[in-house]
Amino acid sequence: MSVCRSTMAEKTIEEELSFPVVLAERIRKAVEEAESFKQECCDVGKQVDALSQMLRSAVRFTTSTPSLYERPVRCIVSDVTKNLERALALVRKCKHSGVLLRVVTITSAADFRKVFNLLDASIGDMKWLLSIFDSVTSGGIVHSFSPINCNDPILSWVWSFLASIQMGPLLDRFEAANGLASLAYDNERNKKIIVEEGGVPPLLKLLKEGASPDAQIAAATALLNLATDQKRVRIIAGELGIPLIVQVLFDSPMRVQNLVANLVAKMAKLDPDAQEEFARENVIRPLVSLLSIDVFLDEPNHGKPSFHSGVQKHEQMERKPVTTTMTTQNQNHSTHSRSSSSSSSYYSDAIARYGHHKKDRENEKPEVKLQLKISCAEALWVLSKGSLSNSRKITETRGLLCLAKLIENEQGELQHHCLMTVVEITAAAESDADFRHAALKTNSPPAKSIVEQLLRVTREVNIPSLQIAAIKSIGSLARTFPARETRVIVPLVTHLGNRNTEVATEAAIALGKFACPENFLRVEHSKAIIEFDGVPPLMRLLRSANESAQFHGLILLCYLALHVGNSKALEEARALTLLEGAVRSGAAQNPSLKELISKAIYYLEVYQSGIHHHRNSYAP
Structure with missing residues (x-):
């Protein structure tokens, strides 16, 4: 791990850099005043001059860079400061000559050799740090190791990658995110280092910016590889990652949405708090909307508009100004409750963003659309597991009709995930009479559609896992069926x-x-x-x-x-x-x-x- 874990102070980066520059000046003055070990002191002075120049270069870069990745700067400068303090103490001992004084202070050539080695290491660290700065301005990623991390080369890589993601050009940011994803893949120690060195915020920023789908995919992959335990999931959530993820899920190319839906499922599975926060951020609606792509939902909708139906309406009116569409929607729903009004505004914003990638979605390959649906179905399954509120939200978005259609017409993972989502929704209905009566009455079209597919699976599908899921769901609905059924x-x-x-x-x-x-x-x-x-x-x-x-x-x-x-x-x-x-x-x-x-x-x-x-x- 980082050698400077305990030295992180509440100082600004300018304050961190200014103190070693002052120390270098003090050492230069002490060298001039030295009366013993003059040659050794002069050699120390030369090393310190080199360090001083590099520190000043670092100051110029940090003050002119608005989005500085500070972690390696603080760590290396802290170590340089300690070594300069030791050099200053040694040189000051040489100010007065005399055999007695030299015996008392026990200054020897061995002391100077130790200081020479420490200053050489600091020079190497500063060279590495300046090479990182240079790579940010000129392009390219540094793959060398700094002396401070000689026992832990992974830390140098992590610093280099994160500096590129936070400060570099787009191509370097993409490559660096892929590098972090590779480091984090199936290696717990690397994951811990990346998170401790502040890796989550720049990855979330790269995911949000949407400058390049490939860069977003790289960032999402890295976050997926990091989100493998509850602690790291909570760190992602603590960096306001959940609302950001939901936003990206609304308005990104399908390839990006696929990975983001996987990230939703993974985080919700590992952390109940994340599952609840995703619900508060209304993640159910974009997931159901994406799941219903190319699915014809013919049941009339007399309640609140679904996101998918809103998208369809928007596409029909896309020649009109967006503000007109939003105003019309608000007028149509002016009698709804406060939560309904907020929801309508949410749809309008999402629909306006949706059009940005409409053409890409229409031209996307069928296998990409299928994989996206699989990911969304899995996310809905995980979100609905043990959650009455999320199960209720799915039924409020015409999700039941969509699930029924996909169970009827699809096979493999997509059919399985949809069926398992129904298992969780019906389990919630079994435990809550109000939800059962409101959303799963057997005379409602969505409930009828679901029951028909559950019965079809039990009769016609010869796959035990699917049969068990369908039978379990029918059992959960036992109290909704009349005697004649x-x-x-x-x-x-x-x-x-x-x-x-x-x-x-x-x-x-x-x-x-x-x-x-x-x-x-x-x-x-x-x-x-x-x-x-x-x-x-x-x-x-x-x-x-x-x-x-x-x-x-x-x-x-x-x-x-x-x-x-x-x-x-x-x-x-x-x-x-x-x-x-x-x-x-x-x-x-x-x-x-x-x-x-x-x-x-x-x-x-x-x-x-x-x-x-x-x-x-x-x-x-």
Whole structure:
């Protein structure tokens, strides 16, 4: 690490440089006054003169450079100052002659050799620093090592790259950002050095400026390689990186947006605070807009305008002044709440910026568009994970319709990421009744579209990971389906007999949510499960060696026994015997499961012994 970590003071860079210049003058005067070791003192004076000239050159450069990368300057000048102070102390000891004085001060040729070496190292450091300054003005990146970093050459590279990014011409900034990205790739120590040496702000600045897509890509790649733990993600966020990233996501070429969407996903995945801040900065809207490129969303939109619909409207009116479009939009939404007005203004600004890269987007290669959609879908997946607010925002931007269309028409990563986003949205709906009733009512067109695709995946797609995701989502929506909607029960019952135990287990979990005591229609759903011949595959699942399958299968069987205990199918399948065996074998170690099995056994014994009491279904 940097050798001057503890020497960073609250001085300006001019103050840092002025003090060693003053020291050099004092040393020159002390050399003139020296009465012993005169030759050695003269040699020290020559080294100090060389240093003084270089320090003055550094002063001229720093005072004329508005965006100075100060880190190496402060570190090297601090070290030079220490060495000059040591040289001054030594030369001053030679002011008076006399054997006694020389014995007392113990000045020797060895002391001078040490000082010579230190001053040589300082001269080497200053030469390296001035070469950095020269490269900034003339072009090129310095790849040599400074003596101060002889034990840590990576630090010299980092300083050189960061100086070029902060002060150099565009081509050098691009190359330097690529150099940092390479250093940071899969090397934790290098990542730590880059961040400690102030690497994040210049990379964010390069990403924001948009002077060159290649430079933006290099900066985004470097930030991606740095954002691999929560601490560094928070450093990026602390440098106001999140609003900047959202801005770049709105108005950049697709190749840049692809990497920026990846950066959003990575940061949100590693840090819950970043996930929340991205939500506050409205990142959901540009992500959904980019995801819906070339996707025809035919469902009428009676609520707030989506960013994508706003873009389409803007393109139709692009010959009119932008201010007119913005004024019209504001008039159309003048009756909305304060947040809605703010949102409309946000759309207008974004739409105005959108047109800058419109032609590039239209001519972009299909594979670039596909990769961008994959990245946006992954970002939405990560942002919605465990987040009710983000899930709500996705549904407010016609995101459900877009996700449904892509699940229907795409394959591979894009289909998977869209489906996993739906898993998170439906999980949020399961945990929040207000959100469930507002956004995922089964009679709303977006919810209908999603359910149709979930059912299609469970029936037609023979990929276990996708089947599990679709089944999980259907289970999360169990409380939204009316009793007559038995078509959602059929594929779940079918998958109880799936050869893949994980798929079968997920089907049991989902059916358990239809039959659980918390579901108002638990009796009707339980009857449907039995009517569609769900007991035989459930009994086979219970006999498997998989503990998770047994656990969730027992829960489902207990619910069926509690709600439809007089079922002939349960009696013929000897469900009572299986439950009694589960108790004896110790399979029901979980206290709540053990209690549930005891109640199920009681109800089955009552019905199978011919005693049919009029009762309500069990509800704890």
